[in-house]
Amino acid sequence: MSNIVNLLLAGLATGAIYALVAIGFTLLWQTSQTINFAQGEFVMLPAFFVLAALNLKAPLWLALLIGLGASLLVLGAMFKLIIVDPMLRHGVLPLAICTMALSIFLKEGVKESYSAEASPFPSLFPSGNVSVLGAQISIQSISIFVFALAAVYLLQAFLMRTSTGRQMQATAQNPSVAKLLGIPVERMILYTFLINAALVALASFLVSPVYLAKFSAGETLGLSAFIAAIVGGFNQIRGAIAGGLLLGVVDNFAAAYVSTQYRGAVPLFLLIAVILFRPQGLFGRAEERTV
Amino acid sequence: MMGAKPALLRAGLLLLGLGLLIAVPIGLNRYGVYIMSLWAVMAIAAMGLNLTLGYAGQVSLAQGAFVGIGAYAVAILMTHGMPFIVPLLVAVALSFAIGWALGYPALRVQHHYLAFVTLAFSTLVYLIFRNEEWLTKGIYGIMGFQRPTVFGLSTRTPLAFYYFCLAMLALATAVMAWIVRSPWGRAFVALRENPIRALSLGVDTRRYTLMAFAIGSAMGGFAGALYAPLVEFVDPTPFTLALSLNILMMVIVGGSGFFFGPFLGAAIAVLLPEWLRFAQGWYLVIYAAFVMALLVYTPTGLLGVADRIMANRRTRRASAARAAAAAALDAPGLNPEKP
Numbered sequence: 001m002s003n004i005v006n007l008l009l010a011g012l013a014t015g016a017i018y019a020l021v022a023i024g025f026t027l028l029w030q031t032s033q034t035i036n037f038a039q040g041e042f043v044m045l046p047a048f049f050v051l052a053a054l055n056l057k058a059p060l061w062l063a064l065l066i067g068l069g070a071s072l073l074v075l076g077a078m079f080k081l082i083i084v085d086p087m088l089r090h091g092v093l094p095l096a097i098c099t100m101a102l103s104i105f106l107k108e109g110v111k112e113s114y115s116a117e118a119s120p121f122p123s124l125f126p127s128g129n130v131s132v133l134g135a136q137i138s139i140q141s142i143s144i145f146v147f148a149l150a151a152v153y154l155l156q157a158f159l160m161r162t163s164t165g166r167q168m169q170a171t172a173q174n175p176s177v178a179k180l181l182g183i184p185v186e187r188m189i190l191y192t193f194l195i196n197a198a199l200v201a202l203a204s205f206l207v208s209p210v211y212l213a214k215f216s217a218g219e220t221l222g223l224s225a226f227i228a229a230i231v232g233g234f235n236q237i238r239g240a241i242a243g244g245l246l247l248g249v250v251d252n253f254a255a256a257y258v259s260t261q262y263r264g265a266v267p268l269f270l271l272i273a274v275i276l277f278r279p280q281g282l283f284g285r286a287e288e289r290t291v
Numbered sequence: 292m293m294g295a296k297p298a299l300l301r302a303g304l305l306l307l308g309l310g311l312l313i314a315v316p317i318g319l320n321r322y323g324v325y326i327m328s329l330w331a332v333m334a335i336a337a338m339g340l341n342l343t344l345g346y347a348g349q350v351s352l353a354q355g356a357f358v359g360i361g362a363y364a365v366a367i368l369m370t371h372g373m374p375f376i377v378p379l380l381v382a383v384a385l386s387f388a389i390g391w392a393l394g395y396p397a398l399r400v401q402h403h404y405l406a407f408v409t410l411a412f413s414t415l416v417y418l419i420f421r422n423e424e425w426l427t428k429g430i431y432g433i434m435g436f437q438r439p440t441v442f443g444l445s446t447r448t449p450l451a452f453y454y455f456c457l458a459m460l461a462l463a464t465a466v467m468a469w470i471v472r473s474p475w476g477r478a479f480v481a482l483r484e485n486p487i488r489a490l491s492l493g494v495d496t497r498r499y500t501l502m503a504f505a506i507g508s509a510m511g512g513f514a515g516a517l518y519a520p521l522v523e524f525v526d527p528t529p530f531t532l533a534l535s536l537n538i539l540m541m542v543i544v545g546g547s548g549f550f551f552g553p554f555l556g557a558a559i560a561v562l563l564p565e566w567l568r569f570a571q572g573w574y575l576v577i578y579a580a581f582v583m584a585l586l587v588y589t590p591t592g593l594l595g596v597a598d599r600i601m602a603n604r605r606t607r608r609a610s611a612a613r614a615a616a617a618a619a620l621d622a623p624g625l626n627p628e629k630p
Contacts, residue, residue, distance in 0.1 A: 035403055037536070083587060090590035092403060093350065097543045098586045100536050105579035112572045223414075223532075230407055261422040268411040272396075275408050279400045 006135040007252045013141035015248020016148035020203040021225035022232065022240035023152065024196035029234060030172035031192040034084055035096045038103035039200070040222015046071045046204035047121055047213040048110055060122055068201045076197030080190060103218070111215040118217075121208035144206045151202055152241055155195065159237070168192060224251070227271045233284020242283050316453050324449040325521070330561040331456040332517045335463045337541040337553035339510020342467065344539070345548035346476065347503030348483030349397050353409040355534030356416040357386045357508045359527075361515020363420065366433040366525040375439030375520070382516035383509050390508020394501035413535045420527035432526025439520060446520075456517055463513060470506065471550065479503055483548075511538075544582060546594030555593050 021043055028034040036042070049070040053063035083102065087095045125143040129136040159165035170178040171188040179185050211217060224247060232243020247267055254266035274281060316324045340354040361382035368378035396408045420427050427433070438446045439455075446452040470476050478499045481489035490496045519525050537560055545556025563581065567574035589596045 035406075083583065086587045087590050093547075094543055094586050094590035096406075097540050098583050100540060101579045101582040101586070105576055105583065108572075108575040108579065112576060226407075227411075230404075234403075262418060265415055265418050268415050271411045272408055275400055275404050276396055279404050 002134040003256075005133045006137065007256055008249060009132060009135065009137050009145075010141055011249035011252035012245055013145045013248070014251060015228075015245035016145045016152075017203050017207050017221075017244075018225050018228040018248050019152060019241045019244025020148050020199050020206075021221065022229040022244045023155065023237055024199040025225055025229045026234055026237060026240045027172075027192050027196055029229075031168070031175075031189045032080075032084060032088060033092050033095075034088075035092060035099070036196075037096060037099040037222070038106060038218075039225055040218030040220070041103045041106040042071075042075050042197070042200040042218070043204045043207070043221050043225075044213070044215065044218035045075065045106055045110065046201040047208035047217075048114055050205070050208075051114070051119055051121065051213060054122070064205060067205070068198065071197045071201035071204075072194055074197075075200060076194040077190065079197075080193040084193075103222075107215050107218070114215070116215065118212040118214040121213045123209040124205065125209075140210065144210075147202070147206060151199070155199075156237065164188075164191070224267065227267050231267075231270055231274045231282060233281025236281070236284045239281045239283035243281065246282075312457055313454075316450060321449050324453050326561060326565055328449070328453045328456045328521050330557055331453070331460040332514050332521060333538065333541065333561050334554050334557040335460055335517070336511050336514035337538050337545070337557050338463060338467055339507040339514070340538055341507075341542050341545075341547065341549075341553045342470065342479070342510065343503050343507030344542055345552065346471065346483060347479040347499065347507075348486075349394075349500060349503055350402060350406040351393075351409045351504065351507065352406050352532070352535045352539060353393060353413040353416075354507070354511045354538040355530055355532070355536075356413040357390065357511030358515035358518060358534060358538075359416060359420060359530030360386055360389065361512030362519040362525050362530070363427055363433075363515075364512070365516045365519040366436055367426065369436035369519075370433060375441075379513075379516045382512045386512025386515070387505045387509035390511075391501050391505040393508065394504030397500050397504060398497060410532065410535075413532050417527060417531050420530060427527070430526060432524055434524045436520070436523070438523070452521065456521065459513075459517055463510060467510075468550070475499070475502065540582065542592075544585060544592055546592030546598070549592065549594035549598070552592055552594045559593075 021039060024042075025036060025039050028036050046067045050063045050067035053066040054060070058066065079102075083098055084095065087098055123140065125140050128139050130139060130142070131137075159169055167178070167183045168188045168191055170181065170183055171185050172192075175185050178188070207221070208217075225244070228243040228247040229240050230243070231247060232241065233239025247270070250266060250270060251263070254263040258266055312327075316327050319327065336354055336358050339357075340351060343349050343351050343354075364382040364385055365375075365378040368381060369375065393409065393412055397405050400408065421429060423429070424431075438452055440446065441455060444451065446455045471479075478489070478494050479502075481492070481494050482496055482499050482503065486496050518529075541556030541560045542553055543556070544559055545552030545554065559582075564574055564578045567577050570577055585593070591599070
């Protein structure tokens with residue numbers, strides 16, 4: 001029993017991270033048809049911004065701020081202006097390939113310019129365990145879960161309650177009509193990229209203390225977030241949240257109860273099943289077919 | 292005369308390319324010849340994906356898995372002492388069958404969803420390579436099989452094996468050229484351009500979708516069957532998702548849907564990183580930056596640019612001809628409407 005609770009809670013903490021990354025993924029897809037294969041590397045990079053700032057003797061809070069700012073600039077604005085904007089009108093595929101190249105670029109760039117080894121990352125939360133339903137859960141896991149969900153909640157509130165948020169939603173649903181209604185579509189798309197950059201930066205700060213900062217850290221994380229986004233529903237934020245949490249839990253249970261060699265296969269089977277039998281995702285809405 | 296010129300030009304370019312491909316490796320060292328052979332193998336794999344994606348419009352992120360399937364089929368059967376031709380045919384047939392099966396999801400879902408299904412397939416195949424030790428020897432890999440002897444000629448030396456790969460590439464190219472020009476090829480293009488209209492015109496889109504996957508995958512398996520004796524060692528590491536993505540990159544960078552696109556794309560993906568070795572660890576960074584810059588500049592790939600330039604020149608020539616014709620018409624007595 002305590003084992004199951006343990007796995008469940010740890011899975012939810014992992015899942016909350018997946019959800020953060022998956023939300024960014026779906027946001028980019030919705031507003032600009034960008035399938036970002038570099039999303040995992042986007043999570044890897046901000047931790048290195050922070051480490052670089054720490055190496056220059058900045059205090060932790062300042063380093064985190066610098067990390068966030070650099071992410072917004074590089075992964076948000078520059079990514080959109082330099083790569084996405086010129087390629088957008090040529091369809092989904094060349095852009096997707098370009099993000100694959102970007103993922104190699106970021107990974108190898110960090111490896112060469114910083115280190116090929118895993119670097120420790122300062123923890124933002126106290127260590128230690130608390131007892132929940134007889135299971136020992138680390139404060140780290142709980143904090144990750146709480147912070148990630150808080151961020152998701154804030155984002156939802158922003159998108160639902162504020163005028164800018166609603167304009168962003170309108171842009172995502174129908175850019176031409178949004179433009180007709182006087183919504184500055186371009187700026188809204190830029191906001192989406194900035195939000196994605198903030199989400200991956202947060203995810204980076206939350207996971208790096210656990211999994212260490214390493215140039216290749218994004219590979220598995222990116223794939224998991226990818227699967228989470230599709231399983232939940234590629235065109236819905238709540239789908240990404242549910243998909244992320246579900247995948248985190250499934251992942252952890254698979255590691256415990258399926259063979260260690262094939263734990264990675266379970267999410268993939270889930271992905272194939274969902275795409276074949278419910279392509280819009282478990283919580284998504286169907287996209288109309290255009291002739 | 293106007294029609295004959297481009298055909299002559301093309302034939303000349305083809306001969307020149309072939310001559311270079313035959314002559315260049317003679318001056319290269321062992322590793323250089325290996326890289327050229329790798330290029331030929333990857334060009335075959337990319338050519339297969341170009342049929343699936345470029346001509347038939349079905350996105351597949353699983354081409355690397357088929358290269359793996361072909362390589363393992365050959366490695367396993369050859370260690371059991373079979374002559375190369377048998378494993379080669381098995382590799383192609385097996386990839387064809389699995390590719391056909393992988394086509395079924397394409398009947399239900401399209402575009403990015405299809406990409407994700409094939410992505411999952413690709414990763415699953417990698418897990419099988421790594422974990423089913425009774426069959427694949429797992430992470431230890433398979434070795435101890437030899438390069439084939441073709442028509443009594445041994446291909447043990449790198450150069451001999453390179454020419455063998457080149458001959459296989461020529462064979463694959465001929466088959467592909469035949470497919471693309473056949474009614475099948477036109478049906479594939481119809482499938483890409485407008486599946487619903489193709490269906491309404493009586494094209495059996497279901498069969499052609501499966502066919503596009505199966506033939507493309509069989510090409511991948513064929514490439515894998517050459518990869519195994521090229522490297523003389525098969526283990527799971529080369530066949531991760533990265534290989535599938537890399538082959539997809541070759542197709543897009545070269546020019547998806549252009550016959551010779553995969554040749555160029557494979558050249559960039561295989562040769563360019565080698566030329567950049569002087570930059571040491573940075574070579575992949577420079578390579579990735581180059582690919583990004585190239586795609587931003589020309590999203591339709593290298594041959595897409597060439598095509599655009601040719602089209603522009605044709606338009607200009609046509610409008611010059613039109614202007615000349617109009618001027619001739621303006622000559623006195625011919626055009627009564629103008630004073």
